[in-house]
Amino acid sequence: MAAILIKRQRPRVEELLARYASVIGRDFPGYRNHVYRTITYAMHFLGNDPECEALVETAFAYHDIGLWTEHELAYLEPSEAVALADNERYGWGLDAEALRGAIHWHHKISPYHGPHERVIEACRKADWIDASKGALRKGMSKDAIVQVEEAFPNLGFHDTLLRLAKDYGGSTLVGGIKVTLGIVKW
Structure with missing residues (x-):
C-alpha cells in the first residue's frame, strides 16, 4: 500500500460536527479526532477515491452521534436516523443505503459482504483499528x-466511551454488556 495520506483539515467534517458540538460538549475534541482517524484509515483502504470521500466523511461524523443525541448505548440505529434525516434535510444527495450501511455495520466482527461492500468494509476495518x-x-x-x-491524538476518547457506558448503563459492567449487545454485529 502507498503511504497514508493525512488530511488535517476536512471542511465537510468540521461543518457536520459543528452542528453537534454543543450536544457532544466536553467530549467533542476526542470524538472529532476519532472521526478524523477513522476517515483517514477508511480513505486509505479506498485508495483515497474522491468519489467515496463525502460518504465516508459523513458516515464517520455521524457513526457514534447517538451516544450524545439519544444518550443510548445501542446507538447505531439512532446514529443512522440522525445521519439519514440530515442527508435529506440538507440535500446532500448521498446514497442513503450506503450511508446507513456504513454506520450500521461499522462494528461488524467479520467482513461485510453485500451492497456497497467496498465502502462499508473500509469503514468497518477503519473503526476496528481505532x-x-x-x-x-x-x-x-x-x-x-x-x-x-x-496527527490526531486520542484526547481521552476511549475513556469517554467507558464513562458513557457507566453513565448510561448504571455501571461499567452493565453498560459494557449493553454496548456489546446493542452495537456488535456478527
Missing part, C-alpha cells in the same frame, strides 16, 4: 497507525 487503538490492524501498517495517532 477502537482497538491499533491492536487490530486490518492490514494497516504499524507505522501508518502511529502517524495517524500522532
Whole structure:
C-alpha cells in the first residue's frame, strides 16, 4: 500500500460536527479526532477515491452521534436516523443505503459482504483499528497507525466511551454488556 495520506483539515467534517458540538460538549475534541482517524484509515483502504470521500466523511461524523443525541448505548440505529434525516434535510444527495450501511455495520466482527461492500468494509476495518487503538490492524501498517495517532491524538476518547457506558448503563459492567449487545454485529 502507498503511504497514508493525512488530511488535517476536512471542511465537510468540521461543518457536520459543528452542528453537534454543543450536544457532544466536553467530549467533542476526542470524538472529532476519532472521526478524523477513522476517515483517514477508511480513505486509505479506498485508495483515497474522491468519489467515496463525502460518504465516508459523513458516515464517520455521524457513526457514534447517538451516544450524545439519544444518550443510548445501542446507538447505531439512532446514529443512522440522525445521519439519514440530515442527508435529506440538507440535500446532500448521498446514497442513503450506503450511508446507513456504513454506520450500521461499522462494528461488524467479520467482513461485510453485500451492497456497497467496498465502502462499508473500509469503514468497518477503519473503526476496528481505532477502537482497538491499533491492536487490530486490518492490514494497516504499524507505522501508518502511529502517524495517524500522532496527527490526531486520542484526547481521552476511549475513556469517554467507558464513562458513557457507566453513565448510561448504571455501571461499567452493565453498560459494557449493553454496548456489546446493542452495537456488535456478527
